[in-house]
Amino acid sequence: MEKLSNIIFYNIDYSIRLYRMFAQKKLRENGFKITIDQWLVIKCILENPTITQHELSELVFKDNASVTRIIDLLIKAGYLEKETNPEDRRKQMLHVTETGEAIIKNVHEVVLQNRSKALNGINQEELEIADTVLRKIIANCK
Template sequence: MRDNNEMPGHLARRFQQIAVAVFLAEVEEAGFDLTPVQYAALSAISTNPGVEQVTLAGLIAYDRTTITGVVDRLVQKGFLLRHPSSRDRRARELKITEAGKRTLRAITPAVEAAQRTMLRGLTAKEGTELMRLLRKAIAAGNDLSRAPLRNAELR
């Protein structure tokens, strides 16, 4: 059998494992309690106020069933408001609160630091190249997962 280090799937799992650990450590160090997934959701809602849950899911490539719990917890923390949409009574519109905005601003340096830390073994050029290759592989595989990335305008 091939060595683990020759298996892209294993390497993907390890890199993601480290990325999450680094993110949580940096964020906790900064005095916050927010997961990578919660951060991505909060950030996307801040950029797209009033977005519906299903659109949000597409924006950051979450499964639609996962988003319910993530939004629940962000609402619980007082960072989000979830209203029924007036346009479509099935949908829920998401808006960031003032507390959410403050947290998002305050946490940004820690998030940036985490992104640097998870690439700390690479030169700047290698880091750029890794991101390019990941983007390319992801683009080709986008529709292979149940939660593909979707452009908001295309919906």
């Protein structure tokens, strides 16, 4: 146990890092000029069109500051537009452009392939147990 409790965090860290590099590489290979994080942010906005940046940061587990900067880049890239909410001028209304919608749609297939490749040889039962363990860690660290 002592040994494994040491190694488990090492492997959690390693696996997600490798998966991200793997996924990012596949995106690049398919000609998509977008990072995994940027893709996730656009996806969340599409699925929650009235979301605020603060809510968004909770949804994607990122700091407010990170979200502000990712959004800046997405606007620069033409995937997103921003407008002050007239109902509450502290808030911003985020709007995914057509280009933004298109890239999400096109990237989706690659994301599914990535997940499937990364989970190759893992059965449903083990996956469920792994998920349970991760959820417990999350609860313990909150």
